Amino acid sequence: MALVLNEDQQQLKDAAHAFIQDKSPVSALRKLRDEKNPDGFDRALWQEMVELGWPGIIIPEEYGGSEFGYTGLGVVLQEMGRTLTASPIMSTVLIGASAYMLGASEVRKKAMLPEIAAGKKIVALALEEGPRHAPYNIATRGGPSVDGYRISGEKTFVLDGQVADELIVVARESGEPGDRDGLTLFLVDANAAGVKITPTRMADSRNAANITFNGASASGDKIIGEKKKGADVLDAILDRARIGLAAEMLGAIEVAFETTVEYLKTRQQFGRPIGSFQGLAHRAAEMFCEVELSKSVVLDALSAIDDNRDDIAQAASLAKARLNDTFHLISCEMLQMHGGIGMTDEADIGFYMKRARVAAATFGDSAFHRDRYATLEGY
Amino acid sequence: MSDLEQFRQETRAWLEENCPPSMRTPMPEDETCWGGRNAVYKNPDSKVWLDNMASRGWTAPMWPKEYGGGGLNKDENKILQQELGRIRARPALSSFGIWMLGPALLEFASEEQKKHYLPPIVRGEIRWCQGYSEPGAGSDLAGLQTKAEDMGDHYLVNGSKIWTSYANFADWIFCLVRTNPQAPKHEGISFLLFDMTSPGVTTKPIQLISGSSPFCETFFDNVKVPKENLVGELNKGWTIAKALLQHERTMIAGMGSGPGGGGGSGLRSPSVVAKKYAGEADGRIADPALRDSIAAHNMNSRAFGLTVQRTTDEAKAGAPPGPASSMFKYYGTEQNKRKYELLLQAMGTQALGWEDSTFEEHELSITREWLRSKANSIEGGTSEVQLNIIAKRVLGLPE
Numbered sequence: 001m002a003l004v005l006n007e008d009q010q011q012l013k014d015a016a017h018a019f020i021q022d023k024s025p026v027s028a029l030r031k032l033r034d035e036k037n038p039d040g041f042d043r044a045l046w047q048e049m050v051e052l053g054w055p056g057i058i059i060p061e062e063y064g065g066s067e068f069g070y071t072g073l074g075v076v077l078q079e080m081g082r083t084l085t086a087s088p089i090m091s092t093v094l095i096g097a098s099a100y101m102l103g104a105s106e107v108r109k110k111a112m113l114p115e116i117a118a119g120k121k122i123v124a125l126a127l128e129e130g131p132r133h134a135p136y137n138i139a140t141r142g143g144p145s146v147d148g149y150r151i152s153g154e155k156t157f158v159l160d161g162q163v164a165d166e167l168i169v170v171a172r173e174s175g176e177p178g179d180r181d182g183l184t185l186f187l188v189d190a191n192a193a194g195v196k197i198t199p200t201r202m203a204d205s206r207n208a209a210n211i212t213f214n215g216a217s218a219s220g221d222k223i224i225g226e227k228k229k230g231a232d233v234l235d236a237i238l239d240r241a242r243i244g245l246a247a248e249m250l251g252a253i254e255v256a257f258e259t260t261v262e263y264l265k266t267r268q269q270f271g272r273p274i275g276s277f278q279g280l281a282h283r284a285a286e287m288f289c290e291v292e293l294s295k296s297v298v299l300d301a302l303s304a305i306d307d308n309r310d311d312i313a314q315a316a317s318l319a320k321a322r323l324n325d326t327f328h329l330i331s332c333e334m335l336q337m338h339g340g341i342g343m344t345d346e347a348d349i350g351f352y353m354k355r356a357r358v359a360a361a362t363f364g365d366s367a368f369h370r371d372r373y374a375t376l377e378g379y
Numbered sequence: 380m381s382d383l384e385q386f387r388q389e390t391r392a393w394l395e396e397n398c399p400p401s402m403r404t405p406m407p408e409d410e411t412c413w414g415g416r417n418a419v420y421k422n423p424d425s426k427v428w429l430d431n432m433a434s435r436g437w438t439a440p441m442w443p444k445e446y447g448g449g450g451l452n453k454d455e456n457k458i459l460q461q462e463l464g465r466i467r468a469r470p471a472l473s474s475f476g477i478w479m480l481g482p483a484l485l486e487f488a489s490e491e492q493k494k495h496y497l498p499p500i501v502r503g504e505i506r507w508c509q510g511y512s513e514p515g516a517g518s519d520l521a522g523l524q525t526k527a528e529d530m531g532d533h534y535l536v537n538g539s540k541i542w543t544s545y546a547n548f549a550d551w552i553f554c555l556v557r558t559n560p561q562a563p564k565h566e567g568i569s570f571l572l573f574d575m576t577s578p579g580v581t582t583k584p585i586q587l588i589s590g591s592s593p594f595c596e597t598f599f600d601n602v603k604v605p606k607e608n609l610v611g612e613l614n615k616g617w618t619i620a621k622a623l624l625q626h627e628r629t630m631i632a633g634m635g636s637g638p639g640g641g642g643g644s645g646l647r648s649p650s651v652v653a654k655k656y657a658g659e660a661d662g663r664i665a666d667p668a669l670r671d672s673i674a675a676h677n678m679n680s681r682a683f684g685l686t687v688q689r690t691t692d693e694a695k696a697g698a699p700p701g702p703a704s705s706m707f708k709y710y711g712t713e714q715n716k717r718k719y720e721l722l723l724q725a726m727g728t729q730a731l732g733w734e735d736s737t738f739e740e741h742e743l744s745i746t747r748e749w750l751r752s753k754a755n756s757i758e759g760g761t762s763e764v765q766l767n768i769i770a771k772r773v774l775g776l777p778e
């Protein structure tokens with residue numbers, strides 16, 4: 001597929017742009033933070049997104065979606081990224097719907113995907129157990145019991161875990177933490193007995209949760225993917241999450257960069273606009289190159305999913321690593337080039353820098369993805 | 380079958396028949412075919428391959444047929460390049476005429492000039508050199524001083540150029556000259572073509588750090604140039620000069636992307652080389668720090684390759700051509716330099732031999748190529764100049 005948006009995708013992007021700029025500027029995130037909103041997102045805004053059909057973008061028509069593909073979802077995420085909009089799209093659609101589409105039985109797809117498309121269910125992935133992304137480092141146990149399975153263990157950094165209706169829990173049936181084999185993805189009701197959810201507040205003003213499973217019951221046929229082979233579907237889900245997150249980061253990067261360039265043109269010191277100083281101008285030009293390369297890898301990765309290419313994993317690691325690094329670079333330069341203003345809470349700059357760091361730590365930092373890319377490429 | 384599919388099959392069959400087997404092997408530097416009046420063909424197949432390709436105009440596939448080119452559209456050319464790549468064909472002709480001068484002539488020259496100059500370029504009969512830089516005019520090219528005076532029936536050229544690549548082998552030169560010393564510096568420059576065998580032209584080779592000597596000082600002492608050799612209008616040469624530089628930059632930038640986006644294939648691929656020299660552990664490059672640097676580099680190469688592709692796709696979709704050539708020149712050349720640094724890092728002392736039979740031939744050439752790569756971010760406008768262009772023209776930052 002060509003590395004340009006088609007007409008439909010461009011229209012969706014324009015519409016998303018108008019909506020987000022109008023309904024969800026950065027001040028909306030600031031408000032959620034200041035009022036310590038317990039959900040971590042604005043439910044009324046989410047309802048409007050539902051009405052626009054966003055939760056159904058990647059879902060096939062037969063399950064109530066609009067089948068617009070990941071490139072379609074990607075442009076929406078990118079627009080949301082521009083204003084750092086918080087919503088359950090990442091957890092529920094990008095991850096949740098992807099998981100169902102990739103690995104649920106026909107019966108479960110029919111039951112759940114229309115619910116997601118209609119915005120009636122929030123789904124969260126309970127994966128991490130330590131502070132650094134390590135998808136096979138799973139100690140949480142899923143063991144058989146008289147009436148199915150019992151899950152015990154501790155999960156951390158579960159995005160939207162505090163509001164989820166359903167949890168996709170990565171648990172180990174056999175082997176040791178670190179083994180790729182032996183994992184199963186159980187679907188667990190968030191209100192089930194033995195599930196204890198503790199909200200956490202992250203630096204980027206979004207929410208996640210720590211979740212303890214204490215013999216929570218699960219069923220052997222309520223799973224995603226294959227039993228004990230869950231890592232296969234997990235990798236595929238995570239790649240979609242990484243690519244979608246990269247698209248979101250791209251939007252934020254664009255704004256951070258545009259804002260900085262604008263400031264370089266207007267801020268006067270020494271009787272001149274500071275953008276006339278080569279010490280800043282060259283750094284801005286280098287950032288431009290990094291942003292252009294970032295746009296390319298995101299588009300390529302999104303179309304890799306839509307075209308069902310066999311190098312989705314490489315494209316995902318490439319996109320995530322590059323967007324991590326570019327977002328980090330640009331948010332730090334944004335702050336530095338704004339001088340003292342950049343340090344103030346009143347400016348939005350800090351929000352972008354905080355989001356950059358949290359997003360980078362989500363689903364693999366750059367070192368993780370370079371290692372993975374090299375392995376995939378056979379060196 | 381679609382027209383394009385048919386074109387692919389015909390091309391494949393034609394190449395099968397017309398590309399000599401020895402032209403499908405890796406090319407040693409000294410077998411590069413530059414053409415020209417005094418061309419020496421170390422491997423006679425090089426000449427056969429050149430003539431075959433030139434007969435179809437495929438040394439300049441997208442130039443119009445009336446000027447000897449192949450007359451292909453973008454899609455056809457893409458197929459031709461893919462088919463050439465498939466059989467690993469060597470470039471039939473390396474030529475400043477094709478990379479730089481031709482595109483500028485197509486845009487700015489008179490009909491007569493196009494008919495006169497372009498076909499011999501396509502056929503590799505005339506080899507061109509680029510007379511831009513002067514001792515006092517490098518990055519600040521418009522400060523050039525070589526002058527051409529109007530003598531009524533001819534121009535009289537006096538001055539000197541420097542860093543003129545292959546001036547000592549070239550048949551003709553495209554040269555920037557000052558024709559109005561009173562005007563502001565960009566408005567007194569003209570674009571002139573002349574024969575290097577004209578009386579008064581001398582060249583003096585300069586040795587490079589890599590040991591070879593591809594460029595020269597070039598001196599003009601009362602060189603008479605016919606008036607019809609002026610391209611475009613008098614004193615309007617700067618526009619042509621800039622357009623030509625964009626072609627040059629795109630060409631130099633291409634060295635950074637490399638096949639498959641890996642930033643070099645075979646013994647120029649950092650990952651392959653690292654496995655060979657630094658060893659393997661469980662299929663991985665044994666040195667984890669080196670492995671990490673190589674992954675980072677290869678990922679950047681792939682991202683760069685995708686950006687070249689995206690720009691092409693956008694152009695096809697009708698987007699106005701961006702000032703992409705400066706970004707490509709900057710990023711591509713820095714990337715190529717990094718590739719050689721990684722190769723050296725991986726190969727240790729085996730990449731630091733100079734001339735000894737204890738080193739393999741490819742090892743000795745990597746040493747030389749590493750040194751040569753350092754010029755990439757200087758020639759055709761330095762990296763700093765490209766960053767200036769991006770800052771000013773793309774981002775609109777103030778003076």
Ligand SMILES: Cc1cc2nc3c(=O)[nH]c(=O)nc-3n(C[C@H](O)[C@H](O)[C@H](O)COP(=O)(O)OP(=O)(O)OC[C@H]3O[C@@H](n4cnc5c(N)ncnc54)[C@H](O)[C@@H]3O)c2cc1C
Pocket residue numbers: 267269270274277279280336337338339340341343
């Ligand atoms: C936490 C904190 C505490 C502070 N405490 C004090 C205090 O107690 N008392 C006090 O008086 N001040 C204080 N300051 C102010 C501080 O000294 C200024 O912020 C600083 O001098 C930069 O000035 P500015 O913020 O106006 O940025 P600007 O001068 O507008 O700079 C913006 C950007 O332009 C760059 N720039 C400016 N000129 C050039 C140039 N010629 N070439 C290249 N780049 C250039 C800068 O490096 C910066 O990246 C404090 C600042 C902070 C952040």
Ligand SMILES: Cc1cc2nc3c(=O)[nH]c(=O)nc-3n(C[C@H](O)[C@H](O)[C@H](O)COP(=O)(O)OP(=O)(O)OC[C@H]3O[C@@H](n4cnc5c(N)ncnc54)[C@H](O)[C@@H]3O)c2cc1C
Pocket residue numbers: 508509510511512513514516517518519541542543544545594754757758759760761762763764767
């Ligand atoms: C291998 C090779 C082949 C070449 N072949 C040809 C050829 O065939 N024909 C031809 O005409 N020329 C040729 N050149 C010349 C080339 O175009 C010049 O070397 C180049 O334009 C730089 O000019 P300079 O060497 O005078 O360096 P200078 O312009 O003196 O630059 C010195 C340093 O100052 C920096 N600098 C200069 N101006 C600025 C600025 N405004 N802002 C920030 N930094 C600045 C430069 O980036 C550089 O790092 C060749 C050069 C090389 C190395």
